[in-house]
Amino acid sequence: MSWLKKPASDTQITHGGRLWLYIVATIIMLLLVIPTLIVMPMSFSDSQYLEFPPEHWSTRWYNVYFESPKWMRATVTSVQVGLLTMLVATPMGVMAAYALYVSGHRAARAMFAFLITPMIVPVILIAIGAFYAYGRVGLNNSITGLVLAHAVLATPLVMIVITSALRNYDLNQERVARSLGATRLKAFFVITLPQIKFSIVTSALLAFLTSFDEVIIAIFVSGGTNATLTKHMFSALRDFIDPTIAAISTIMILVSTTLLLATQFIGSRQK
Numbered sequence: 001m002s003w004l005k006k007p008a009s010d011t012q013i014t015h016g017g018r019l020w021l022y023i024v025a026t027i028i029m030l031l032l033v034i035p036t037l038i039v040m041p042m043s044f045s046d047s048q049y050l051e052f053p054p055e056h057w058s059t060r061w062y063n064v065y066f067e068s069p070k071w072m073r074a075t076v077t078s079v080q081v082g083l084l085t086m087l088v089a090t091p092m093g094v095m096a097a098y099a100l101y102v103s104g105h106r107a108a109r110a111m112f113a114f115l116i117t118p119m120i121v122p123v124i125l126i127a128i129g130a131f132y133a134y135g136r137v138g139l140n141n142s143i144t145g146l147v148l149a150h151a152v153l154a155t156p157l158v159m160i161v162i163t164s165a166l167r168n169y170d171l172n173q174e175r176v177a178r179s180l181g182a183t184r185l186k187a188f189f190v191i192t193l194p195q196i197k198f199s200i201v202t203s204a205l206l207a208f209l210t211s212f213d214e215v216i217i218a219i220f221v222s223g224g225t226n227a228t229l230t231k232h233m234f235s236a237l238r239d240f241i242d243p244t245i246a247a248i249s250t251i252m253i254l255v256s257t258t259l260l261l262a263t264q265f266i267g268s269r270q271k
Contacts (some may be wrong), residue, residue, distance in 0.1 A: 036253055043246035050243055061247040071232065071244065077222075078212055078229040081143060085150040085211035090204040092151065093158025098188070101166045112163070116156035126152060127220040134221055141223040149217045154207035161206065165199035205263050209256055 038052055043061060045054035065071050096115055100108045118126060130149045131140065139145030169192065177187040193200075215230035222228050229248065236242035 039246050040250045040253070042243065043250040045243060045246075047243065049241050050246060061243045062251075064244050065247050065251075068244075071229070071248070073225065074227055074229040074232045077143070077226055081146050081150060081228060082208045082212040084143070084147045085154055086204050086208040088147060088151040089154035089158055089207040089210075090200065093155045093203060093207075094162050094200060096155070097159040097162035097166065098192075101163055102171065112159070115159060118152050119156045123153070123214075123216045127217040130217060131220040140221050141226055143226055146218065146222050146226065146228070147211075149221055150211040150214055151207075153214065153217070154210040157206045157210060158203040161199050161203040162196065165196040169195055202263055205259055209259070213252070213256070 041054060042050050042052050044057050044059065045051045046056040046058035046060050047054065100112050100115075126149065130145070130152075134140040134142075134145045139148070171192075173195075174184075174187045174191045177191045178184060182190065213230065215228075215234055218228040218231040219234060222231055229252075233245045233248060236245050
């Protein structure tokens with residue numbers, strides 16, 4: 001147990017002094033990971049019902065998923081909406097974060113807090129508002145309406161990531177470029193953008209995953225041929241216990257984890 005006496009940081013706090021923090025972090029990680037460890041084995045069950053642990057192992061429900069036109073159509077819709085949300089939310093979030101950060105105006109903080117309110121307001125309120133607003137303009141059950149609603153949720157995440165990146169970036173470099181004759185737009189694309197590009201890629205990925213995993217807004221404003229994968233999963237769990245959702249959940253976990261790890265790997269290579 002000698003490692004408990006070793007310093008854990010430059011402030012000479014020992015690992016023993018942080019033992020309580022390690023215990024709390026471990027408990028939180030277990031609470032987050034245990035549901036995943038339960039769902040993944042259930043996806044390989046041969047039973048008609050969700051079963052843990054599986055009595056008989058099989059890839060039956062993966063075959064059902066890949067051979068089902070309904071599930072495949074919903075998957076294509078979710079990917080399409082996720083990509084479009086990423087293309088909408090990323091530039092909007094980058095522009096908003098950059099504008100508020102460089103403005104230096106006293107109202108910038110208040111405006112920033114206002115723009116990230118979708119992260120604070122319960123999502124169901126946004127879903128209800130979108131449902132009634134879309135009903136007046138005919139955007140319910142449409143890809144456009146779903147993308148706009150998801151962009152409302154994703155843009156604040158992009159803003160937070162980009163603002164953090166800008167705080168670690170020396171804006172004097174951009175000011176020098178402008179003093180030498182470059183326009184603000186050119187200085188941004190030539191000087192600033194290359195230095196925060198990893199943060200932009202990360203925020204774009206978060207925007208995609210926010211849309212891809214979202215279910216509450218999808219329940220309200222998507223339907224028919226434009227229903228998302230998560231809405232079909234919710235319906236399958238509500239109406240009858242379909243083990244296919246365990247297989248889909250496992251695939252979504254693997255896809256999300258792979259994308260995040262790939263992004264971190266690319267970022268580490270660029271440092």
